Amino acid sequence: MRKGEETRTRILDVAEAAVLQKGFGGTSIEELIAETGITKSGFFYHFRDKNELAKALLNRYIENDERIYDEIFSRARDLTDDPLQSFLLGLKLLSELLSDLPNGHPGCLVAGICYYERLFDREIQETNRNAVLAWRRRFGRMLRDIVAVYPLREPVDVDQLADMVSSVLEGGIVLSKTLKEPNTLAEQVLMLRTFVKMLFLPVAAMPRG
Amino acid sequence: MRKGEETRTRILDVAEAAVLQKGFGGTSIEELIAETGITKSGFFYHFRDKNELAKALLNRYIENDERIYDEIFSRARDLTDDPLQSFLLGLKLLSELLSDLPNGHPGCLVAGICYYERLFDREIQETNRNAVLAWRRRFGRMLRDIVAVYPLREPVDVDQLADMVSSVLEGGIVLSKTLKEPNTLAEQVLMLRTFVKMLFLPVAAMPRG
DNA sequence: CCCCTCCTGTACCGCCGGTACAGTTTTCAG
DNA sequence: CTGAAAACTGTACCGGCGGTACAGGAGGGG
CATH class of the missing domain: 1.10.10.60 (Homeodomain-like)
Incomplete structure (x- = not known):
């Protein structure tokens, strides 16, 4: 047993x-x-077969993924009460974690499976879909906490902004893997951080060019 | 023949x-x-074998991809001389093109191949890498034209910003495919457009919340 | 007319996913 | 300690697939 x-x-x-x-x-x-x-x-x-292996693999991957995000963003919340600051800090911690991976990010199973869709049954595709929806809810929740306190400086949909976190992560992984530049992923996360910062914080005064 | x-x-x-x-x-x-x-x-x-099929497939895909970007952004340049406006317009045109795809984006071969790396020889991986580098150069060139005219409101690396275009596209494709929401990809491109706009244009005056 | 390109047909190999099922070892609860 | 269930091993087999080899044929151009 x-x-x-x-x-x-x-x-x-x-x-x-x-x-x-x-x-x-x-x-x-x-x-x-x-x-x-x-x-x-x-x-x-x-x-029973390869499909069931995929199912188990995906479920385990998603659980682990969720655990990591839980840890990072709860650590960030421990360090500051401000929802914007804790989100920005979370992204910083995430980028640090990503740049500490010795051989770069190994790849995301969710993305891997979406590029094989026809090979798997509906249950797996549904699991995959739910994983992405969970990301949307997770980041959407944090962003709504921010919106409740900070004014949005451009009219953007919060769910779409939440999706942008996932987009940049998934896209950053693809770039990092393809370029064989492990750092690219972490840089992209920091770039996203800059975007979020600009969306909620007044820009530092600059001389007009 | x-x-x-x-x-x-x-x-x-x-x-x-x-x-x-x-x-x-x-x-x-x-x-x-x-x-x-x-x-x-x-x-x-x-x-000769499956690997050579992959090679031909990838080369053709990349050529076509380049052609599409050439068309979109040259059309955008025809409509305005301002480098920022033409870049923003190009992103708009791109998002429209993407949302017009009847069954959503079918997927990117470059990403597909990067998730199979070990299956292909070095030549293919090198081709793939060069495709991503070409994207970086393409968007980097346009962004540098903008930087020459508009002040950057946050200190960001231009190449990393150029990579963000690729990231959001690749990530958006993954999200769109996984969620089976064809619109998500186009929305993500528009979100990126908002980011670029904010980076270069003064924010509209807003009441302090 | 002949050669070259562009195929077809046939036969074969070894790997792989998967099935079936009988038998054996390991583990742990009572 | 024991017995039953869990956790395997061994063997034999199937069909599909990637790939090889090679002979031959259709069809068009010089």
Whole structure:
């Protein structure tokens, strides 16, 4: 019972790394069992088929993702009561966390799966959709707290702004991976931070050019 | 000679649609030849292997992509001499083009390939990298034209800002695809437009909240 | 008429996802 | 300590797929 969970976790660990490097279609079950040191029968004892592996992988990834955001933004809230400052601080902490990743961000499973949509069943696509909607709610909540205190200097939709956080993260990951420049992702997050700052704070006085 | 090119193009058309829906690993050569109405031998006459298909597909995609940006932003430049206004107009035109896509954006091959990196050889990864660098140069050039005329209201790196265009596009595609909300991508482009506008234009006077 | 391009047909290989199922070891609750 | 359930292993097999090899044919241009 306990051992089963451990093996399952090991399979998921190996699979996650492989999938983020090669995609689902490029990851064979045979290589997973070779690296895990398990037999094929053992694999199919834990997962009925590849689709169920994907399901488990995605759910675990999303949970972990949510946990990380919870930690970062709750740390930020601990450090200041102001909703804008804590959001900006959260983005700063996030960018630091991202730039500390030794080999750059390994890739986002949600994005990976959306580029394979037809390979998976509706349940997985629905899970994926809900993950993105959860991001929208999360950042939307924080932004609404800000809007309640600070005036918006341009008329923007709060949900769309919340989506922009996800956009920049997902897009930054793509750029970082493609360019093989780990820093790009962190820089993009800071750029987004500048946008949020400008949207809510008066601009520093500047000489007219 | 002529006929060969036509068949090749037909294969690439079918392949592109399939790859954007299912990813490379999820697209079989057999299904491509079935839909193209060609035999396996015929396929391998045109492409030595799947990797070469990917190469041709990516090159064609990038060329087309460049052409579209050329058209949009040259149209924008035709309509106004001001570099900022023409950039903002270009983003507007881009968002309109994106929201006019009947089934939403089909997906970006560059992003698709970056999520499969290990499956392809270095040449493809280099091509992909160069495509992203070309985006950086393209948008960077336009932004530098703006900076030459308008003061930047926040200290941001121009190349990082140029990358933000790519980030928001790539991220917006991921969100749009995952959420199955075609509009999200266009909205994200407009949100980016707002950011650029704020960076260069004085904010409209607002009552202090 | 002949050659070259552009294919078709056939046969084959090895890998992979998946199935089936019988048998064995490990674990833990009672 | 024991027995049943959990957690596997081993073996054999299937069909699809990527890829190879190679022979041959249609059709157009010089």
